[in-house]
Amino acid sequence: MPELPEMEAWRRELDAPVSAFPIAKAGPAHIATLKTFEPPLSALDGRRFKGARRRAKRLLFPTDDGELVLLVHLMTAGRLRYLRFGERGPKTPALQITFEGGTRLVLTEAGSKKRAGVWLLTPEAADAELAHLGPEALGFGGDRLAELCAEESRRLHSLLRDQREIAGIGRAWANEILHRAQLSPYALSRELTREEVDRLAAAIDAELERGLELRERGANDKRTYRIHDKLGEPCYVCGTAISRVDFEEHTIYYCHECQTGGRVLKDRRLSRLLR
Numbered sequence: 001m002p003e004l005p006e007m008e009a010w011r012r013e014l015d016a017p018v019s020a021f022p023i024a025k026a027g028p029a030h031i032a033t034l035k036t037f038e039p040p041l042s043a044l045d046g047r048r049f050k051g052a053r054r055r056a057k058r059l060l061f062p063t064d065d066g067e068l069v070l071l072v073h074l075m076t077a078g079r080l081r082y083l084r085f086g087e088r089g090p091k092t093p094a095l096q097i098t099f100e101g102g103t104r105l106v107l108t109e110a111g112s113k114k115r116a117g118v119w120l121l122t123p124e125a126a127d128a129e130l131a132h133l134g135p136e137a138l139g140f141g142g143d144r145l146a147e148l149c150a151e152e153s154r155r156l157h158s159l160l161r162d163q164r165e166i167a168g169i170g171r172a173w174a175n176e177i178l179h180r181a182q183l184s185p186y187a188l189s190r191e192l193t194r195e196e197v198d199r200l201a202a203a204i205d206a207e208l209e210r211g212l213e214l215r216e217r218g219a220n221d222k223r224t225y226r227i228h229d230k231l232g233e234p235c236y237v238c239g240t241a242i243s244r245v246d247f248e249e250h251t252i253y254y255c256h257e258c259q260t261g262g263r264v265l266k267d268r269r270l271s272r273l274l275r
C-alpha cells in the first residue's frame with residue numbers, strides 16, 4: 001500500500017496539472033469506487049481544482065470555489081495517473097475526470113477487488129471524514145512521540161501503523177523506520193528510554209524523507225526499500241540476512257543483529273496460537 005512518501009510524491013506531481021484546466025466532465029466512476037452519491041460527481045463539471053492536497057495516505061482535490069472536495073484513498077492497488085491529451089489510458093478506469101483541453105485524471109486498480117475509494121464531499125464533510133487521523137508522521141517530533149509511547153504499552157510496529165495516533169506510516173515504512181532506529185518491532189512503547197524515543201523520532205523523519213526523495217525521482221519498491229520485502233538479503237548496516245516474522249495480519253522484516261540483539265522473533269499471529 002502506498003504510504004506517506006508515495007502519496008506525497010504523487011501529490012507534488014499532480015498539484016499543478018490538476019489545477020491547470022477546469023473540469024469538463026467528472027466520471028464515469030466504478031460503482032464500488034464512488035462512496036458518495038450526494039452531491040453527484042457531475043457537480044464537479046465546470047469547476048476547477050485548486051491543486052492536490054494530502055492527509056496521511058489520502059489525496060484531496062478541493063475546488064477553487066471552496067465548495068467541494070474530491071477525496072481519494074488508493075488502498076493497496078489503486079493508482080492515479082494524469083494523461084495528456086490523446087494519451088492512451090485504461091479501458092475501464094475506476095474513476096475518470098476529463099479536463100477542458102482533453103487531459104484526464106484516471107484512477108485504476110489492479111486486480112478484481114475494488115478497494116480504492118473516492119468521496120465527493122463538502123469541505124466540512126471532508127474534515128469529518130479525516131477527523132479520526134492522528135498528526136502527520138513527518139515532523140512528529142520526539143516530545144510528542146514520548147507522550148504517545150507513554151500513553152499505553154504498544155508494540156512499536158503496531159503503534160507506528162496506528163493511523164489514529166500517527167498518520168501516514170504503513171507496514172513497509174514501519175520496517176524501514178524501526179531498522180534505522182535499531183529497535184525491535186516487538187519492543188513495548190512504554191519501555192523505551194528517552195534516548196530511544198528520540199532515535200525513533202529521528203528515524204521516522206529520516207526514512208520518510210529518504211522515501212519521498214526516491215519516489216519523487218520515480219524509484220521503484222526494490223530500489224526504495226532496504227529492509228521491507230528483503231528476506232535473506234544482507235542488512236545494509238551489518239550484512240546479516242534479513243529475517244521475517246508474522247505479526248497480527250502483517251509480515252514484518254527486520255535484522256536480528258541490528259534490532260533484536262541476535263534474537264529471532266517468533267510468530268505472534270493469533271491464528272497460530274489457536275491452532
Ligand SMILES: [Zn+2]
Nearest residue numbers: 235238255258
Ligand atoms: Zn543489521
